[in-house]
Amino acid sequence: MGLQNDWIMQQIEMITRFVAKVIFNKDDSQNTVWYELEDSENLSETDKIYIKINSLLKENKLCEAEDILFENITFSDKYAELATDFYKRLNNLSNKELESCNFSRNEIYEGYIDILTQLGIPVEQFKL
Numbered sequence: 001m002g003l004q005n006d007w008i009m010q011q012i013e014m015i016t017r018f019v020a021k022v023i024f025n026k027d028d029s030q031n032t033v034w035y036e037l038e039d040s041e042n043l044s045e046t047d048k049i050y051i052k053i054n055s056l057l058k059e060n061k062l063c064e065a066e067d068i069l070f071e072n073i074t075f076s077d078k079y080a081e082l083a084t085d086f087y088k089r090l091n092n093l094s095n096k097e098l099e100s101c102n103f104s105r106n107e108i109y110e111g112y113i114d115i116l117t118q119l120g121i122p123v124e125q126f127k128l
Contacts, residue, residue, distance in 0.1 A: 011109060053082075
């Protein structure tokens with residue numbers, strides 16, 4: 001199981017780097033999280049969703065955070081950036097942290113592929 005989780009983790013990392021570079025023209029080589037709030041006084045709807053999701057992540061409510069991500073999907077580059085940031089954050093968690101939240105590496109992979117597909121980002125080559 002450990003080797004499979006490592007392989008899936010690497011696949012997720014590869015996809016986030018691909019999306020960062022090709023879609024957003026951002027260098028993701030430092031494995032950093034890169035969604036930033038543009039203006040704390042004039043928050044966009046996507047920024048508000050980011051704040052809500054980030055709060056849930058801090059409380060280890062990964063499933064609820066992912067539900068909010070899917071329930072509020074907006075077809076924009078900023079939302080795709082938010083989704084990529086979200087799944088990158090999940091992928092950076094240890095297997096033990098994921099397990100304690102009843103979340104798996106497979107769920108990260110499948111959720112990320114699903115939301116990218118819904119957003120119209122071509123990811124057919126990454127599907128298992």
